[in-house]
Amino acid sequence: MxxxxxxxxxxxxxxxxxxxxxxxxxxxxxxxxxxxxxxxxxxxxxxxxxxxxxxxxxxxxxxxxxxWTRPGISRQMRSAVTITAMVAHGHWEELAMHIRAALTNGLSRDEIKEILLQTAIYCGVPSANTAFKTAQQVFHEMDNAAGPPN
Incomplete structure (x- = not known):
């Protein structure tokens, strides 16, 4: 130490x-x-x-x-905070971009789901509803772009 x-x-x-x-x-x-x-x-x-x-x-x-270069918190934590901010302010295009970024940063789809559930309480159910639809669309686009499994 x-x-x-x-x-x-x-x-x-x-x-x-x-x-x-x-x-x-x-x-x-x-x-x-x-x-x-x-x-x-x-x-x-x-x-x-x-x-x-x-x-x-x-x-x-x-x-x-x-x-984002600061070492004080992980990129996963930065992604979680950023997703929450996008939901709170209704920035849906930016939310889609940061959901993709969160996956790149190592968050799982289940962790993103938990973040969005948390936003339902603190940002409101209507905002979380749109956030879930946005995430669902991002996941669908990613899955379709990946193509069928070999």
Whole structure:
């Protein structure tokens, strides 16, 4: 057992006092690709224009580089929190994306079901109803894309 305090990089992810904006962006892009998949990130980047470029840069640096790189909680926990936030605010397209991400991050369909059951109590049954339909559609799309088992 080590009594040494964690260094700043361990406590803060890529956001360090001496980190450049490019280092934060690059670290965020690595995690964004790992969590959402390269195809999704490539589509988002291909669709950016002068109007959306600053927004894409901001979410890569702040959300993915500033928050998702932090080691304080697991990616599974981050996915659970994010799913709950999407349900609470009714962001259904983002919920679908983060359900896929949660599976990538190691949550099972049963764990996602439990998260959605929890949201029924704290976010409301109508929101959870839509969330279950959204998850069901995501699972159906994933199952169909996988094709029949060999």
């Amino acid at each position: 080590s009594g040494a305090a964690p260094n700043r990089r361990e406590r803060n992810g890529v956001v360090q006092p001496d980190a450049t904006s490019q280092e934060i962006y690059d670290g965020g892009m690595v995690v964004r690709r790992e969590v959402l998949g390269a195809a999704h990130v490539d589509r988002a980047n291909a669709n950016k224009d002068g109007f959306t470029e600053d927004f894409q840069d901001m979410i890569t640096r702040i959300a993915w580089g500033g928050i």
